[in-house]
Amino acid sequence: MNREFHESAGQPPIGQLIRSARQQLHLSQYALADRLARVSGRPTVGRDRVARWERGRQVPRREWRRWLAVVLEIPPDRLDAGAVAARQQNRLGQAVATTRGTEHSGTRRQQGTPALLPVFRSRVQAGILAATLLNPHRAFSLTELADHAGGSLASVSKEAKLLEEAGILVTRHEGAIRLMRAASDKPTIGPLTELIRVTYGVPQIIGEEFSRVAAVARIALVGTWAERFAGVLGPEPDAIQLRLTARPDATPDPAELHAAATRARRRLHRPVQFSVAPTRDHTRLPHRRAATGTLALPRQRSATAVVRIAPFEESAAPVGDAWKAGADVIARLLSSGQLELFSGPGADGRPYFDAAQRHLTAAVEVAPGSPRSAFILVCQAAHTIGCGLLAAQGLRPAAGSSGDVVSQSTIAQFGEQFEHLELLRQRQATLNYPTGRDNTVTAEDVDGALPAIEALLSTARDIALRLDLFV
Known part of the structure; x- marks a missing residue:
């Protein structure tokens, strides 16, 4: 038992290896199970089995470790060592596996404390x-x-x-x-x-930005950041390094790649370096480990050069005409932390416009009986319209930002016609104090504001069709 413990103490359990490799390949547990079923010829493997492996409830048998090595691009001997570590952990308890460390290639590993940012508990x-x-x-x-x-x-x-x-x-x-x-x-x-x-958010942000590039088939984080994330102690990453794999039938647009890198750099405050290679079928080839600790692609008979693109300078980023106006204001609000960039399915103004329409419809219904409630709904609709225009560009107010950041951003980009957003924001602020002088709302106030915001909603829908992500 002692000999086995010393051999596996510095090795993460196989469940952690499987989960880390799966996440780096941007695979869900369902997708991993599907690939295992295809390469092994056993259609019975499902997501629940993958979940049991990752949570340490079950150690995959040797035959499954061979297929996992192929699908996850992990050397078989490392998975075997991870299986030994998992069995040892199950016998000696979690404390042994997470508090002991051994030297591995000159670097000390610790599984309990996060090497990427050890201020967190786990x-x-x-x-x-x-x-x-x-x-x-x-x-x-x-x-x-x-x-x-x-x-x-x-x-x-x-x-x-x-x-x-x-x-x-x-x-x-x-x-x-x-x-x-x-x-x-x-x-x-x-x-x-x-x-x-800027630490554990790197995979999500990189995935959000580069997954929007149509011809990218796979995104892999490599280099120093990937080593810190995997638990290998060392210096703080000074850049985020990616390996992008293109689809066999398409080539990623360099302008889209540069725009994604620029947005990722803005969000992560670090240079983003990437290389692009065509898809290779290496499921039948042996694995080879690179000197940096990342998985090297095996040699092919007909070698294809990897296209390496240097980090893109923000000043050269393509800027769409729809949001060229006010770009300096947006850049200032981003740098001051009032606005933040985001991407993914949420970068869409339509749900906000639909919500604004529901507010306006409700305001019409309640106006006869409660002008104050109707006016507040109109004010909320105006704010939601501004949020929708920002969302269409992958922008949103940051936590703790000032109340006028939405109206300020919208007016700077789309002109004085959106000044109603700021006027109604100020008026709504006075309504929060029942004893104030300006807290009385009449039916005339509603009748004056409602048509203006309905017109702004129609204008915002038209503008959003021409918007792209802010770079």
């Missing part, structure tokens, strides 16, 4: 914060957080409870489902979000 906690703080408008179930953070339901529940007690997360229940999201009214949320964004 990688599970960091994963929960990355999921919730970088998606402030979304609520997560425990199962979703476990998938994001790569931990068991028990550990995720424990860490989430601690974060809730600290006021970082808020919880609500829908039946038996417990949903958690980031708090929005704490002064510490903004700085904590920025800290998470």
Whole structure:
């Protein structure tokens, strides 16, 4: 037992290896199970088996480790060592596996403390914060957080409870489902979000930006950041390095790649370096480990040169005519932390415009009986229209930003016709104080504001069709 422990103490359990490799390949547990079924010829393998492997409830047999090595691009001997570490961990308990370390190629590994940013309690906690703080408008179930953070339901529940007690997360229940999201009214949320964004938020941000490039088939994080994320101690990464794989039938547009790199650099405050290579079928070829610790692609009989593109300078980024006006104001608000960039499915103004329309419809219905309530709905619709124009560009107010950031951004880009957003914002602020002089609302106020905001909504829908992500 002692000999086995010393051989595996510096090696992460196989569940961690599988999860880390799967996430680097941007595969879901379902996708991994599907690939295993295809290469092994065994259609019975499913997502539940992958989940048991990753959570350490089951160690994959040797035959499955061979197929995992092919699909996940991990040397078989490393998976074998991970299996030994997992069995040892199950016998001696989690404390042994996470507190002991051994020298490996001159570098000390620690599995308990996150090497990327050791101020956090654990990688599970960091994963929960990355999921919730970088998606402030979304609520997560425990199962979703476990998938994001790569931990068991028990550990995720424990860490989430601690974060809730600290006021970082808020919880609500829908039946038996417990949903958690980031708090929005704490002064510490903004700085904590920025800290998470530049560390454990790297995979999400890189995935959001580069997945929008049509011909990119796979995105892999490599280099120093990937080593820190994997638990190898060392210097702080000074750049984010990517390996992009193109689809066999297409070539990524360089302008789109440069725009994605520029946005990622703005969000991560680090240079983003990437290379692009065509898709290669290496499922039948032996694995080879590169000197840097990343998986090297095996040699092919007909070699194809890798296209290397240097980090893109922001000043040369393509700028769309639709949002060239006011770009200096947006850049200033981004640099001051009032605005933040985001991407993915949420970068769409249509849901905001639809919500604004519902506010206006409700205002018409309640106006006869409660002009004050109707006017507040109109004010909220105006604010939502501004948020929609920003969202269409991948922009949103940052946590703790000033109240006028939406109207200020919208007016700077789209002109004085949107000054109603600021006027109604100021008027709504006075309505929050019942004893103020300007807190009386009449039917005439509603009749004057409603047509103006309805016209702005129509204009905003037209403008949004011409918008692209802000670079």
